[in-house]
Amino acid sequence: MERITVTLGERSYPITIAAGLFNDPASFMPVKAGDQVMLVTNQTLAPLYLNKVRSVLEQAGVRVDQVILPDGEQYKSLSVLNEVFSALLEKPHGRDTTLIALGGGVVGDLTGFAAASYQRGVRFIQVPTTLLSQVDSSVGGKTAVNHPLGKNMIGAFYQPASVVVDVDCLRTLPARELSSGLAEVIKYGIILDADFFVWLENNIDALLALDITALSYCIRRCCELKAEVVAADEHEHGMRALLNLGHTYGHAIEAAMGYGNWLHGEAIAAGMVMACYTAHRLGQFSLQDIERVKSLLVRAGLPVSGPQEMTAESYLPHMMRDKKVLAGELRLVLPTAVGQSEVRKGVPHDMVLASIEDCRVP
């Protein structure tokens, strides 16, 4: 078992990573006998894990209700959020309830925001079932739903009481989703940790083959890196923005293509390559390093260019809605080397367009 603490004063919380955690009610601490819990999951995951988690909790004397959401990024909306509130109020659940998010990033982000705003804040536990959510969205307290005009535009910084990562879940994850998670994994190497990037170059095949030891180490290292960043900058006034490498470009792809048609990790993979080319055009990232990044992404089963149907110009209006835009000025996360990155403002728009074009050339 791997265990990390996200250090945020009285809001600190543990991340537990192991195979088989769903078999033990103690995994879901601080929930205890007599507590009221709302399990939130989706239609794809419910047949796989809902009854297992539900019965483990019920046998421990926990009162469990459930909401099953439709599966997909397009359901990460205010109206689906309202269905969670309705389920909570129909029972009813009091201010002492606990929401458990059993699922990937969509379930986790939406349930987290439901917990942040139901009765102005109730306890919640993240139980991420995808690699993407295990290494990224379940750690750090960013919760949100989408708006038709922008991804994650409505949300809160709200920390879970605990994060429970049962690595066994990855056995049922579609290969495309595993690859999508690896995009965020590779991101940590590029922005923060050159040694981890090398480790990934040496172990990407073991990860794709679902080697539990490799996966557990990989998830722990990503959570550690993210936990350090979040502890230093919970509300993204500074270095936390580095975690958004590739996201300003990638969100444009997701928004233009319709949420869910490109998986988040796929869009971020292409976006990271675009950011690398922008950095190269600024003279701060070599073509050799771009090739290392692209090669690892390709081995992980990820795209290294954007959708054919999107012109470079079509990215900009979406990019200007990025949450990092300040006073109408784009701020981009750009690598300065493999394992190092910075937030850069004032990059000329024509340079951004040119680096998006760079990704089209094979």
Place this chain on the structure above:
Amino acid sequence: MERITVTLGERSYPITIAAGLFNDPASFMPVKAGDQVMLVTNQTLAPLYLNKVRSVLEQAGVRVDQVILPDGEQYKSLSVLNEVFSALLEKPHGRDTTLIALGGGVVGDLTGFAAASYQRGVRFIQVPTTLLSQVDSSVGGKTAVNHPLGKNMIGAFYQPASVVVDVDCLRTLPARELSSGLAEVIKYGIILDADFFVWLENNIDALLALDITALSYCIRRCCELKAEVVAADEHEHGMRALLNLGHTYGHAIEAAMGYGNWLHGEAIAAGMVMACYTAHRLGQFSLQDIERVKSLLVRAGLPVSGPQEMTAESYLPHMMRDKKVLAGELRLVLPTAVGQSEVRKGVPHDMVLASIEDCRVP
């Protein structure tokens, strides 16, 4: 000019109370030249104050957009909230924008929650235009929208950067709304300050006659009392619950009658009398004190019993959805004397029903 500080560490903020504040852009500090602002108001207030505030800000070099909401408690909803997000995203407004809530409790609560959740939190300023919002909802950081199954069930604790109370607004306030605000004013006397209750007994007619000196003192004293409570217990783990005197009963009236048919203060006035009778049945509040409370409420133009069409039994299902309910147990705020109150759990439901019945008898 009266000025109070709500003391909450780095989230401390000033409340400024005076006539004529809308004529001076400095009233809206920390907003300054070059800033982007979204003014949120409603259809009733827009013709009275929107152009005035807008032009004062624009003359000071502030970039101002506006959203005009329909007027009424029934519009304090997730779907109207979403209209504010749409307006912000259409411009678009960045993370450095400021929302200004120009209106009563509905505008303030909804705009505050929009500010709390737009891009996970942007700055906002409360500009309350009703007595109710000046003494209550604009102070303390409670923001929320309603759900069809319960009032204020979706929201956040989120503090404004500043509260601007222009007492001149009360000149355009309908008499019934002024009375509604006086219900919350009288509440402060009952729960916390016997001297202020006596002051109200001596000055209620001056308040109803819109004497600016009396109103300014009254608003300042209420804000002071609330600021002390909020500073001691921001997230309502303890004494802040006292501010809910009458609200558990009153919310049942609002929910059963349909939001907006009984004004909030009217429902709370009847609810406070019910709480007094419950306290009396528990042997902790005299009939003489009940008469003092009822007499002051009647002089303020407020009801002292609930709607004829509601049976006592019909209150309970609504009361059990109160945010103070813990582990299925009702917790009531009850006076122990004029100027003193406590949170009490374990009050038998038949005693609650009987005290609701007590209010029917003239």
